[in-house]
Amino acid sequence: MSDETTREFTTVGVIGLGTMGAGIAEVFARNGYSVIGVEVNETGVERGRQHLEHSTGRAVKREKMTEEQQAELLGRITLTTSMSDLAGADLVIEAVIESIELKKSIFRALDDVVGPDAILATNTSSLSVTEISTANSLPGRVIGVHFFNPAPVQDLVEIIRTVVTEPHVLADVQRVLRDLGKDPVVCGDKAGFIANTLLFGYLNHAVAMYEGKYASREDIDAAMRFGCGYPMGPLALLDLIGLDTAYEILDTMYKQGRDRLHAPAPILKQYVTAGLLGRKSGRGFYTYE
Numbered sequence: 001m002s003d004e005t006t007r008e009f010t011t012v013g014v015i016g017l018g019t020m021g022a023g024i025a026e027v028f029a030r031n032g033y034s035v036i037g038v039e040v041n042e043t044g045v046e047r048g049r050q051h052l053e054h055s056t057g058r059a060v061k062r063e064k065m066t067e068e069q070q071a072e073l074l075g076r077i078t079l080t081t082s083m084s085d086l087a088g089a090d091l092v093i094e095a096v097i098e099s100i101e102l103k104k105s106i107f108r109a110l111d112d113v114v115g116p117d118a119i120l121a122t123n124t125s126s127l128s129v130t131e132i133s134t135a136n137s138l139p140g141r142v143i144g145v146h147f148f149n150p151a152p153v154q155d156l157v158e159i160i161r162t163v164v165t166e167p168h169v170l171a172d173v174q175r176v177l178r179d180l181g182k183d184p185v186v187c188g189d190k191a192g193f194i195a196n197t198l199l200f201g202y203l204n205h206a207v208a209m210y211e212g213k214y215a216s217r218e219d220i221d222a223a224m225r226f227g228c229g230y231p232m233g234p235l236a237l238l239d240l241i242g243l244d245t246a247y248e249i250l251d252t253m254y255k256q257g258r259d260r261l262h263a264p265a266p267i268l269k270q271y272v273t274a275g276l277l278g279r280k281s282g283r284g285f286y287t288y289e
């Protein structure tokens with residue numbers, strides 16, 4: 001293993017280019033890293049490409065970035081359907097859907113792809129990082145790196161160390177995230193980590209309030225924005241997070257902690273079943289163009 005304080009990270013792999021994965025790829029590319037984004041098929045690659053073009057296009061429109069800078073940024077990102085393209089990655093961040101079996105199969109497969117020095121991270125919101133790490137032959141190099149949505153905007157990244165994460169892996173990841181301008185915090189491996197444990201009881205309560213017709217969605221959101229200074233109301237935030245993702249997070253936390261606060265409000269499941277997933281599907285609590 002190379003010197004833990006001077007090791008250089010230049011190439012980062014991101015597996016899964018949904019809302020979070022594409023955002024994470026953008027964060028690294030903005031900071032000069034070469035990024036290899038892996039998706040399961042061409043449809044996934046195309047969705048990732050559109051997400052990246054839309055997000056960086058927004059920055060161009062707002063004159064935060066020139067078209068040349070956008071082209072350079074996008075030029076640093078290679079999109080592929082082949083995991084073997086991750087062979088030279090120093091750090092791989094998995095950001096696929098919240099399925100423990102899928103995540104474990106990826107960490108198992110990475111054994112045959114990356115070198116022994118590569119650090120492997122999962123962006124899981126609520127699954128056990130320890131369990132995911134057991135799928136790899138070197139669980140000491142596995143760590144949780146949990147970005148917040150939208151990843152290019154939110155400064156917080158939670159780093160989840162397991163009981164076997166090597167100290168130099170933690171130190172390297174902290175350094176890389178600080179270099180990106182992020183504010184990492186470190187916590188242990190418990191469903192929800194710090195922020196979601198505190199946030200999702202509140203979000204779930206807002207859904208129950210809406211479901212019980214206690215107040216309109218606009219008034220619930222306005223109360224928290226204008227009364228408590230939150231940048232978004234809870235129902236608008238759920239639409240941003242994705243109602244399917246929110247449901248999975250709540251369900252996992254509920255199964256692990258049995259705290260009624262986290263028992264998903266029934267309407268959340270109904271929305272997900274009906275395909276109302278929030279912004280990404282065009283409709284959730286609100287409708288989007």
Ligand code: CAA
Nearest residue numbers: 055058062064125147148149150152153196231232237241
């Ligand atoms: N992708 C990239 N950039 C985005 C973006 C997106 N989806 N949405 C907004 N931005 C950027 C804008 O381009 C703008 O950038 P500049 O300042 O450089 O111009 C900046 O963010 C502010 O955007 P807007 O002016 O359009 O809107 P806003 O001021 O209302 O901010 C917001 C939008 C950043 C989303 C803000 O409302 C916010 O911070 N909301 C709370 C988000 C939050 O709580 N996230 C955590 C969710 S929980 C989670 O992610 C954990 C999990 O496991 C699910």
